Amino acid sequence: MSNEYGADQIQILEGLEAVRKRPGMYIGSTSSRGLHHLVYEIVDNSVDEALAGVCDTIEVTINPDNSVTVIDNGRGIPVGINHKAGIPAVEVVFTILHAGGKFGGGGYKVSGGLHGVGASVVNALSTWLEVEIRSEGKVYKQRYERGHVCYPLKEIGTCEPENTGTKVTFSPDPEIFEETVYDYDILKQRLREMAFLTKNLKIVLRDMRPEDGMIEKTFHYEGGITEFVTYLNRSKTPLYEDVLYFEGKKDNVYVEVAMQHNDSYTESTYSFVNNISTPEGGTHLAGFRNAITKTFNDYARNAKLLKDSEANLSGEDIREGLTAIVSVKIEDPQFEGQTKQKLGNSEARGAVDSIVSEYLTYYLEQNPTIAKQICEKSILAQRAREAARKARDLTRRKTALDGMTLPGKLADCSDKDPKNCEIFIVEGDSAGGSAKTARNRATQAILPLRGKILNVEKARLDRIYGNAEIKAMITAFGTGIHEDFDISKLRYDKIIIMTDADVDGAHIATLMLTFLYRFMPELIKQGHVYLAKPPLFKLDKNKKVWYAYSPEELSSILDEVGRDQSNKIQRYKGLGEMDAEQLWDTTMDPEKRILLKVSINEETESEVDLTFTTLMGDKVEPRREFIEANAKYVQNLDI
Numbered sequence: 001m002s003n004e005y006g007a008d009q010i011q012i013l014e015g016l017e018a019v020r021k022r023p024g025m026y027i028g029s030t031s032s033r034g035l036h037h038l039v040y041e042i043v044d045n046s047v048d049e050a051l052a053g054v055c056d057t058i059e060v061t062i063n064p065d066n067s068v069t070v071i072d073n074g075r076g077i078p079v080g081i082n083h084k085a086g087i088p089a090v091e092v093v094f095t096i097l098h099a100g101g102k103f104g105g106g107g108y109k110v111s112g113g114l115h116g117v118g119a120s121v122v123n124a125l126s127t128w129l130e131v132e133i134r135s136e137g138k139v140y141k142q143r144y145e146r147g148h149v150c151y152p153l154k155e156i157g158t159c160e161p162e163n164t165g166t167k168v169t170f171s172p173d174p175e176i177f178e179e180t181v182y183d184y185d186i187l188k189q190r191l192r193e194m195a196f197l198t199k200n201l202k203i204v205l206r207d208m209r210p211e212d213g214m215i216e217k218t219f220h221y222e223g224g225i226t227e228f229v230t231y232l233n234r235s236k237t238p239l240y241e242d243v244l245y246f247e248g249k250k251d252n253v254y255v256e257v258a259m260q261h262n263d264s265y266t267e268s269t270y271s272f273v274n275n276i277s278t279p280e281g282g283t284h285l286a287g288f289r290n291a292i293t294k295t296f297n298d299y300a301r302n303a304k305l306l307k308d309s310e311a312n313l314s315g316e317d318i319r320e321g322l323t324a325i326v327s328v329k330i331e332d333p334q335f336e337g338q339t340k341q342k343l344g345n346s347e348a349r350g351a352v353d354s355i356v357s358e359y360l361t362y363y364l365e366q367n368p369t370i371a372k373q374i375c376e377k378s379i380l381a382q383r384a385r386e387a388a389r390k391a392r393d394l395t396r397r398k399t400a401l402d403g404m405t406l407p408g409k410l411a412d413c414s415d416k417d418p419k420n421c422e423i424f425i426v427e428g429d430s431a432g433g434s435a436k437t438a439r440n441r442a443t444q445a446i447l448p449l450r451g452k453i454l455n456v457e458k459a460r461l462d463r464i465y466g467n468a469e470i471k472a473m474i475t476a477f478g479t480g481i482h483e484d485f486d487i488s489k490l491r492y493d494k495i496i497i498m499t500d501a502d503v504d505g506a507h508i509a510t511l512m513l514t515f516l517y518r519f520m521p522e523l524i525k526q527g528h529v530y531l532a533k534p535p536l537f538k539l540d541k542n543k544k545v546w547y548a549y550s551p552e553e554l555s556s557i558l559d560e561v562g563r564d565q566s567n568k569i570q571r572y573k574g575l576g577e578m579d580a581e582q583l584w585d586t587t588m589d590p591e592k593r594i595l596l597k598v599s600i601n602e603e604t605e606s607e608v609d610l611t612f613t614t615l616m617g618d619k620v621e622p623r624r625e626f627i628e629a630n631a632k633y634v635q636n637l638d639i
Contacts, residue, residue: 016124016147041118049074067171076135129170189604199224225258225325235614235622236262246359253351259324267319282343287352320381388461407472422494430576437580457616481519498532500574533594540568
């Protein structure tokens with residue numbers, strides 16, 4: 001084996017070869033998330049045309065062969081020769097990285113596709129891609145295969161001069177992606193969000209694959225982000241009827257904000273720059289939060305709702321139960337990192353702060369009843385936060401005095417390196433007993449919980465700190481929660497929720513996931529949370545044992561071993577029905593078990609938030625609708 005390292009070992013990756021060699025650098029991953037990202041990249045280009053005011057309809061179609069077609073009625077990608085490259089501009093867009101009309105050339109005032117890699121990356125990662133352009137009464141076409149040009153751009157027909165636009169069809173490359181089947185619901189969530197953020201843009205999504213006929217959904221919102229807030233609050237009870245909407249332009253930053261409080265205890269604020277989600281916020285979000293904190297405190301003081309002796313309301317108090325969208329359009333956005341998750345432009349903070357402060361002050365003066373409702377809710381939140389702080393401080397003092405005492409019911413592991421350790425959160429003492437006997441004591445900790453934990457969707461922080469089961473989890477994990485959260489103190493690399501494979505078990509798992517999502521979201525985002533998958537069936541035959549994790553798997557095993565009277569089939573109703581050896585073999589042994597990793601798609605996090613509110617909130621009707629729409633995904637447990 002040669003260890004030479006010289007000039008000949010330095011690889012030069014020509015053109016789009018670099019994308020195929022390292023796809024994760026350009027689309028994040030080659031999993032389902034990366035697969036769907038291809039569609040977003042092409043749609044983003046069409047949305048840029050809408051932002052420029054030259055496109056009002058985008059059609060996205062999932063074809064029967066799982067290719068995707070995106071059609072817009074924009075200007076059409078230019079077909080003239082690019083003099084620097086010596087080839088048609090459309091070919092430049094699809095074959096050369098960092099090429100496009102988004103680098104200050106005047107093609108776009110604002111744009112989401114900042115890096116100019118979208119179309120060329122999609123081309124590189126597709127088995128084939130075809131582009132058709134309607135421009136100046138003519139139709140042009142070009143085809144590529146794995147990024148390579150199949151033939152020069154050619155004219156294939158004519159059209160009406162006013163009929164302009166671009167049509168792109170591509171088929172994801174199975175050599176690149178772990179899966180190549182598009183999920184209609186994932187695309188639906190993302191395209192709905194795009195339509196909310198671009199007032200009056202119509203986006204049509206079609207799925208041509210179902211055997212019982214095409215599915216079609218149209219997203220068109222004249223109210224834009226105001227309707228977005230109404231949509232996100234549909235599973236909550238608004239505190240007041242109005243959705244507050246402010247817009248304006250300052251320092252070349254166009255600002256749109258929509259907000260409405262509801263009766264919940266969690267904040268749901270989402271920020272966007274040029275229609276790109278910024279999950280980590282940035283200067284625009286900081287400007288918004290500063291504006292509402294200062295404005296509400298000034299109002300509460302002037303209206304004598306806060307006494308001179310009382311402390312100011314914190315931003316957290318004012319934002320309790322707030323649903324808000326902060327959307328800015330900016331000509332030259334500066335993001336922190338390739339992932340575009342945090343905005344860095346200083347002018348965005350000042351613009352948002354100024355516009356929100358001015359319009360919100362005016363609104364509160366004109367609507368004293370609503371202003372008083374918000375302030376009273378904020379004052380109650382302040383009192384609850386103070387009670388929670390005292391409970392937290394008491395816990396901290398006890399911990400310091402006790403020398404980091406862990407919960408008494410926790411069976412901890414002996415290995416002290418978190419990377420080697422995992423904790424099973426187990427429902428009930430019976431299953432907890434089996435798990436404690438079955439576990440690998442060096443690396444596996446067991447924390448049994450008694451019954452169902454508190455539904456944090458309906459509780460303030462002071463009640464959460466007072467709940468024994470939640471306190472046990474917080475102490476065992478070691479990270480703290482909410483504003484005290486510190487992931488570097490996490491004591492286990494894997495947090496595994498292990499509940500019965502029945503309706504009650506699913507409910508308990510959902511309660512735990514709600515708690516983790518609301519108060520320790522980084523545990524999920526950084527890949528530390530898992531669901532255990534215990535078997536549903538045990539089959540005994542001729543002194544041999546098989547385990548099946550689904551009815552389909554059981555049926556397959558029965559086909560293999562034969563269906564006769566010697567089969568003894570047990571349907572597990574709970575983990576407690578398994579002895580320690582069975583539990584280890586099926587659910588806890590790292591070599592054999594099935595774990596489901598819990599993850600959040602940050603591109604559609606508003607939908608994740610809405611799902612938790614729908615499932616765990618007070619309103620029954622949205623929950624019934626959700627269950628009816630998703631019942632098809634539930635396994636049929638009849639044998």
